[in-house]
Amino acid sequence: MEGHEADGEGRGPLALAWAWIVVGVPLMWGVAQTVGKSLALLAR
Amino acid sequence: MFEFLDRQHTIAPAGFNRWRVPPAALAIHLAIGQAYAFSVFSIPLSRSVGITSSAPSDWALSTIGWVFSVAIVFLGLSAAVFGSWLERVGPRRAMFASALCFGGGFFVGAVGVALHQFWLLLLGYGVLGGIGLGIGYISPVSTLIKWFPDRPGMATGLAIMGFGGGAMIASPLSVRLMEHYRTASSTGVAETFATLGVIYLVYMMFGVMTVRLPAPGWTPPLASGSSASGGARRLAPTDVSVSVAVRTPQFWLLWTMLCMNVTAGIGVLGQASAMIQEMFPGRILVGAASGFVGLLSLANMGGRFVWSSLSDYIGRRATYATFFALGAVLYSSIPTIGRMGSIPLFVFGYVVILSMYGGGFATIPAYLRDMFGTNQVGAIHGRLLTAWSTAGVLGPVLVNYTREYRIANGVPKAEAYSVTMYVMAALLLLGFVANLFVRPPGATRTQGT
Numbered sequence: 001m002e003g004h005e006a007d008g009e010g011r012g013p014l015a016l017a018w019a020w021i022v023v024g025v026p027l028m029w030g031v032a033q034t035v036g037k038s039l040a041l042l043a044r
Numbered sequence: 045m046f047e048f049l050d051r052q053h054t055i056a057p058a059g060f061n062r063w064r065v066p067p068a069a070l071a072i073h074l075a076i077g078q079a080y081a082f083s084v085f086s087i088p089l090s091r092s093v094g095i096t097s098s099a100p101s102d103w104a105l106s107t108i109g110w111v112f113s114v115a116i117v118f119l120g121l122s123a124a125v126f127g128s129w130l131e132r133v134g135p136r137r138a139m140f141a142s143a144l145c146f147g148g149g150f151f152v153g154a155v156g157v158a159l160h161q162f163w164l165l166l167l168g169y170g171v172l173g174g175i176g177l178g179i180g181y182i183s184p185v186s187t188l189i190k191w192f193p194d195r196p197g198m199a200t201g202l203a204i205m206g207f208g209g210g211a212m213i214a215s216p217l218s219v220r221l222m223e224h225y226r227t228a229s230s231t232g233v234a235e236t237f238a239t240l241g242v243i244y245l246v247y248m249m250f251g252v253m254t255v256r257l258p259a260p261g262w263t264p265p266l267a268s269g270s271s272a273s274g275g276a277r278r279l280a281p282t283d284v285s286v287s288v289a290v291r292t293p294q295f296w297l298l299w300t301m302l303c304m305n306v307t308a309g310i311g312v313l314g315q316a317s318a319m320i321q322e323m324f325p326g327r328i329l330v331g332a333a334s335g336f337v338g339l340l341s342l343a344n345m346g347g348r349f350v351w352s353s354l355s356d357y358i359g360r361r362a363t364y365a366t367f368f369a370l371g372a373v374l375y376s377s378i379p380t381i382g383r384m385g386s387i388p389l390f391v392f393g394y395v396v397i398l399s400m401y402g403g404g405f406a407t408i409p410a411y412l413r414d415m416f417g418t419n420q421v422g423a424i425h426g427r428l429l430t431a432w433s434t435a436g437v438l439g440p441v442l443v444n445y446t447r448e449y450r451i452a453n454g455v456p457k458a459e460a461y462s463v464t465m466y467v468m469a470a471l472l473l474l475g476f477v478a479n480l481f482v483r484p485p486g487a488t489r490t491q492g493t
Contacts, residue, residue, distance in 0.1 A: 019067035022208070022250055023074060030212030031345075034338045041335025 045223050049132030049252075056256035062191045062264070064254065066079075069184030069203035071251035072139055076146055076180040077210015079119075079173075082112045084218050088231040092160055095231060099306065103162055111170045113436070118174025120433030123182050127426025128286055130179065131419070135187040135255050142180035143248035149173025150241030150282045157234040169237075180248070181429070185409045185420025187255060193418060196410040197360070201352030204406040208345030214240075254287060254460045283417030289424045292485055294415045297478045303431035303438070304475035305367060308375065308468040309401025310439035315447075316340055316394065322457040323390070336391065343395040344402040351403025352410060358449040360411040361479060367400040368476035375469040379462035405432075415484055442467060 047053060056062075089108050093099040130138040152168025155161075184203045192199035221239055225232030289295050312319070317333040328336070355363035373392045381389045412428065413421050443464050450460040 016061055016064055016219070017050040019064050019254060023067045023070040024095055026213050027070070027074060027206070027209045030209055030214075030216070034212045037340035038335040038342070041331045042339070 046140075046422070048139075049133075049137040049140050051137070051257070054134045054136045054255065054257045055259050056262075058259070062258070064192050065188060065256060066199065067252040068255040069188050070206040071254075072142065072180045072184050072248055073203050073206030075212045075248045075251075076142070076177050076216075077207040078214035078240070078244065079112070079115055079177055080208070080211035081214035081218060082115070082169075084215050084222075085233055085236075088222060088233045089157065089165075091231055092157060092233065095229065101160075107162065111166055114166055114170030115174035115177060116436045117433050118171055119181060120430045120436075121176040122175040122178030123426035123429040124178075124277075126175075126179050127182055127423030128420070130183055130186065130422045130426070131286075135183045136180050138183040139248065139255060142176045142183060143252060144176070144246055145172050146176030146180060146248065147241045147245030149176055149239045150244065153353060154234045154237035154241065157237060178426070178429070182422050184251070184255070187257060187412050189409060190258055190418050190423050192264065193413075195353075195356045195357040196413050197363075197407055198349075198353040200409040201349040201406040204352070204409075205345055205348040205402075206435045207405075208341070208348050208402055212341060212345070216291060226288075231246055272462060282485070283419040284415075284424075286348060286420045286427065289416045289420070290427055292415075294482055294485060295428070297482045298408065298411060298415070299428055299431045300478040301364060301368075301475045301482075302428060303406065303435050304471045304478070305364075305371075305401065305404035306432055306435035307439040307442065308371065308471050309398065309404070311342065311433045311443040311464070311468055312375075312394075312434055313344075313398065313401070314440050315443050319461055320390065320394075323461065324385070324387055325458065327387065336394075339391070340394060340398045343398040347399025347402035348406035351400065352406035355407045355410060360407060360414055361482060363403070363407055364411070364479045365476065367404055368472045368479060371397060371400055372469040372472040372476070375465045375472065378465045381461075382458065382461070395404075396459045415482070418449040 086105055086108050090098050090102055090105050093102045126138070149168045149170075149172035152172055153165050154168075156164025156166075156168055185200050188199035188203055189196045218236055218240065221236040224231040225235035225239075284292075317330075318337050320328050320334050321330065351363060351367075374397050378390070380391060381393060381491050408428065409421060409425050412424050416424050446464045446467060447460045450463060451457060
């Protein structure tokens, strides 16, 4: 167990937040692109 | 050198926050979900030589279509073949192999495009990339089920939602990269492939480095307060090996259900743009139809998370019964809605249908876990994905040939979809019946449910 902690696993909220930002930001960007395009085209 | 990939180095330390695992899973699925955006390369690939228009030596669109088909076939095959290996070596090594195959597939494909060698493109993106897709698809799903035994539907829904969302990232990203690399002598596809190969390799490595398996005997914290209490939680599945599972009627009933749900969904997804234009001629033009398809992608993605999370509360059987019953009603209603001329109702019906198509993909691993336990769920899931490969052929064939046959017999285009919709509704009813017969192995002996 200690070996893992010494490896810099990091258990704190910062590691958790960072992990979700890495996947959340691209996903939200993609969703925003699709929503924007869909609304613009449907509104024509 | 690669010891860090070993299963024992993946075991999480005590106190590890399990909510750090879904991002690792999402990183893999967001990357491989690119496959659904392959069509953005179709037109540029068909102009590799002519650049501004297709030259005689350019590949035909129908030829290019084989690249995606081969990738999906290899997704199913590799998931079936490598599922047992995944359970043995653990998710990190499997995800690493997936990243190498998927990223490597782009590099080989880029060389194929640059040299205008179709077999290299097929070998790279289709075969190598397809193997990356298959291993990458099942690795995180199996891991998340182990981390979230109290909410397997929500957990797998999160990961598989990423597969739906991956196309939304890849599509605009690929278009921008092609615009950036385009020159008078190049469509920019080869350079875009190479760039995407690097991006996805690095991005998937984030998942590889951060994925963890729970220690043997680990149980989720009891104080979560939001654990599912419905049908899913009541079951205490006994672990069944993959070799035994594939010989049970339960496996083949679930295979049939996935195949029927995906066949119906794929069949109409590929036709959505043409269908709305032909059902509402003059009112829906190509631009609005494209927006409609984007809306369906969102429904497909959202349904993966919403329906599979709901299945933790109402149970897997009730969720699939809803997919099949409501789906059959909606598919049967589409021709009538078309005749009524109601675009909002048509769009709403389609959004619900596509949400259930995505939900079917996302809920099936949790259903497998209910039947066969968590130990070999990745391997069993891999075998089950051959239903997807089958549906990938069956769905488009059913829709395209039925439509063409009707039009050839003088049926107006707007009416040509009616029979197709009724055929799809019949497929869903078949799935409904299969769902009725699903019982946990040994259920009559141990639980009577």
